[in-house]
Amino acid sequence: MAQSALTIDGLSVDFEGFKAVNGVTMTVDDGELRVLLGANGAGKTTLMDLISGKTKSTDGRVYLHDTDITNWEEHKIARAGIGRKFQIPSVFKELTVRRNLEVASCKKPGVFANLRFGFGTDAERNVDEVLELIGLTEEQDRIAAYLSHGQTQWLELGLLITQNPKIILLDEPTAGMTQAETHKTSEIVNNLKGRHTIIVVEHDMAFVREIAERITVLHLGQVLAEGNVEQIENNPKVREAYLGSKGIS
Amino acid sequence: MPMKRKIDWAIYAAFVVLVMLLPLVMDAFWLNRVAKYLVYGMLGVAVALSWGYAGILNLGQGLFFGAGAYMLAMSLKLASTTSLQQGSDKPVPDFMLWNAEPGAPTELCCINKASFLWLPFQSQWFGVAMGLILPVLLATILGTIVFRKRISGVFVSIITLALVLLVRLVVIDSQPVTNGFNGLTDLGWFNVAGLEFDPYIVPTYYLVAVSLSLVLVGTRLLIDTRSGLILQAVRDDQNRARYLGFDVPAYQTFFFAVSAAIAGFAGMLYVIVSEFASPTFMDLTFSITMVVWAAVGGRASILGACIGAILINTISATVSETEGFAEAWKAIIGLIFVLVVLYLPRGLAGLAHDFIDRLLARKPTASPQALPVSETSSQLAE
Ligand SMILES: Nc1ncnc2c1ncn2[C@@H]1O[C@H](COP(=O)(O)OP(=O)(O)OP(=O)(O)O)[C@@H](O)[C@H]1O
Ligand SMILES: [Mg+2]
Numbered sequence: 123m124a125q126s127a128l129t130i131d132g133l134s135v136d137f138e139g140f141k142a143v144n145g146v147t148m149t150v151d152d153g154e155l156r157v158l159l160g161a162n163g164a165g166k167t168t169l170m171d172l173i174s175g176k177t178k179s180t181d182g183r184v185y186l187h188d189t190d191i192t193n194w195e196e197h198k199i200a201r202a203g204i205g206r207k208f209q210i211p212s213v214f215k216e217l218t219v220r221r222n223l224e225v226a227s228c229k230k231p232g233v234f235a236n237l238r239f240g241f242g243t244d245a246e247r248n249v250d251e252v253l254e255l256i257g258l259t260e261e262q263d264r265i266a267a268y269l270s271h272g273q274t275q276w277l278e279l280g281l282l283i284t285q286n287p288k289i290i291l292l293d294e295p296t297a298g299m300t301q302a303e304t305h306k307t308s309e310i311v312n313n314l315k316g317r318h319t320i321i322v323v324e325h326d327m328a329f330v331r332e333i334a335e336r337i338t339v340l341h342l343g344q345v346l347a348e349g350n351v352e353q354i355e356n357n358p359k360v361r362e363a364y365l366g367s368k369g370i371s
Numbered sequence: 372m373p374m375k376r377k378i379d380w381a382i383y384a385a386f387v388v389l390v391m392l393l394p395l396v397m398d399a400f401w402l403n404r405v406a407k408y409l410v411y412g413m414l415g416v417a418v419a420l421s422w423g424y425a426g427i428l429n430l431g432q433g434l435f436f437g438a439g440a441y442m443l444a445m446s447l448k449l450a451s452t453t454s455l456q457q458g459s460d461k462p463v464p465d466f467m468l469w470n471a472e473p474g475a476p477t478e479l480c481c482i483n484k485a486s487f488l489w490l491p492f493q494s495q496w497f498g499v500a501m502g503l504i505l506p507v508l509l510a511t512i513l514g515t516i517v518f519r520k521r522i523s524g525v526f527v528s529i530i531t532l533a534l535v536l537l538v539r540l541v542v543i544d545s546q547p548v549t550n551g552f553n554g555l556t557d558l559g560w561f562n563v564a565g566l567e568f569d570p571y572i573v574p575t576y577y578l579v580a581v582s583l584s585l586v587l588v589g590t591r592l593l594i595d596t597r598s599g600l601i602l603q604a605v606r607d608d609q610n611r612a613r614y615l616g617f618d619v620p621a622y623q624t625f626f627f628a629v630s631a632a633i634a635g636f637a638g639m640l641y642v643i644v645s646e647f648a649s650p651t652f653m654d655l656t657f658s659i660t661m662v663v664w665a666a667v668g669g670r671a672s673i674l675g676a677c678i679g680a681i682l683i684n685t686i687s688a689t690v691s692e693t694e695g696f697a698e699a700w701k702a703i704i705g706l707i708f709v710l711v712v713l714y715l716p717r718g719l720a721g722l723a724h725d726f727i728d729r730l731l732a733r734k735p736t737a738s739p740q741a742l743p744v745s746e747t748s749s750q751l752a753e
Pocket of ligand 2: 166167168209293
């Protein structure tokens with residue numbers, strides 16, 4: 123069996139009595155791509171918040187390989203090797219595309235360690251490669267604020283790729299995208315497969331079919347089912363949970 | 372180096388050369404005035420760094436300016452030959468003497484309960500060191516608390532604003548050590564190895580001019596570092612920066628403290644050229660005026676904010692000499708500020724940048740007929 127990259131053990135959070143995530147246990151293998159499915163409000167984003175330190179859990183533990191990272195400060199979790207893309211795309215709006223990636227290429231967290239000029243040829247080459255991968259080479263000198271919605275999403279993906287974390291958390295990377303854009307995004311994500319362990323939240327089933335290996339379905343803060351695309355689509359419990367909400371399509 | 376960067380540095384160089392050449396054409400009176408405006412220019416740099424680059428609108432920059440000013444003024448007060456108690460080997464500032472309790476020993480150590488605080492200021496260099504250390508210390512403490520708690524935006528502005536008013540009150544209230552409302556006047560001259568910096572001599576002008584040039588170039592280099600870039604990333608999206616692994620409060624606090632150090636430095640220079648320190652340095656209007664300078668000059672440009680400060684003050688001085696126009700000028704400044712905020716968010720520097728961009732864009736087709744008239748006029752109309 124492959125070594126597990128991320129182990130979540132009985133993770134819960136209690137928002138004044140409301141358990142948005144309730145005893146979630148799951149293991150994600152090294153290099154795996156895991157899709158998180160679930161209706162609106164199922165707790166997918168909250169689960170990512172708990173893993174990345176945005177929200178502090180009230181119970182349970184999170185391990186990155188063998189390190190217990192439960193409730194660490196966000197930037198320390200990030201340094202330990204977990205990168206995250208937000209549901210609302212966020213990039214550094216007043217900087218150029220290239221500058222955005224250069225920020226992400228700084229490996230040291232502290233202010234004094236970064237009191238130096240330039241990024242080094244290796245880092246610049248890496249930035250070039252990432253620009254190529256996310257298809258923004260032509261746009262590299264544009265201010266990020268002027269990018270289209272899709273391009274902004276790709277730039278944020280680019281930030282993550284440059285940061286090069288062990289685990290990448292993607293929260294609805296294709297939200298608001300056209301079909302063509304969605305397809306390009308799945309290409310980017312497929313390209314990352316194997317190099318990183320990836321957890322993706324996604325509603326778009328076409329996208330899920332393009333990328334997914336294993337799927338975990340969340341419902342009301344709990345794990346409802348786990349399996350490959352076929353198993354999940356044919357799972358009666360999943361069908362039932364989805365009926366009356368968005369419907370799995 | 373890309374063309375734009377080269378032009379940028381060329382403009383910095385031109386500015387420095389211009390400032391250095393002014394003594395050739397100006398008399399002592401005007402030099403002293405301009406020296407003050409250069410000090411204001413340095414404050415513009417401090418505001419641009421914290422507002423434009425760190426995204427921290429400090430409405431209490433006067434606190435750091437005042438701290439720097441008072442620290443050096445204490446030393447220079449003790450160096451004044453006219454204001455000290457005559458005939459004692461341990462001189463005491465005049466105001467302490469006037470307000471001393473009957474029978475109190477006329478010694479700096481103990482003429483009043485807090486006068487001992489002045490003892491180390493008998494060394495001028497202690498005052499100079501404190502003029503930097505105190506602002507940095509205050510900024511670091513304030514920054515650590517505020518930024519670790521993730522307070523941001525208008526709340527930081529309100530806190531800084533409240534703090535400068537608080538300190539101003541404390542300074543006015545501590546009459547026995549600060550001379551309260553009257554501030555510290557009748558100061559001695561700053562003295563380096565026997566050279567006395569009389570405010571009306573050329574070397575004093577150069578002290579300020581060289582200091583400003585160093586601060587300008589130093590700050591510009593600082594924001595060209597990786598940390599400077601990460602700082603701008605933090606300004607744009609704190610959370611994104613945090614989840615890339617950066618220690619966000621450390622960046623904010625560090626640059627906030629650098630900005631404070633620059634303001635403290637400016638405060639010291641101001642004391643040297645104007646020969647007083649006063650609680651008015653910590654008036655709210657003064658701190659807000661600094662923000663106006665930076666906004667007009669361009670808060671996202673170190674040099675722009677600096678020139679904004681110098682320009683506004685030079686115009687103010689010229690205009691307010693015209694009888695009856697002085698009051699109107701204040702209103703005009705207010706109006707300019709509103710117009711800049713509404714229509715020119717990047718200030719004069721933004722205009723200059725656009726102009727350079729256009730020149731660069733036009734370069735490949737540099738022949739005079741290259742642009743049809745209609746296009747030129749539409750560009751002007753933009
Ligand atoms: N800080 C909070 N305080 C209280 N309730 C919260 C908080 N954050 C999330 N919730 C609640 O937890 C539930 C799960 O929210 P979450 O955002 O994780 O859903 P989701 O699965 O990501 O949904 P969507 O598909 O709409 O993004 C929701 O009912 C939400 O209102
Ligand atoms: Mg969500």
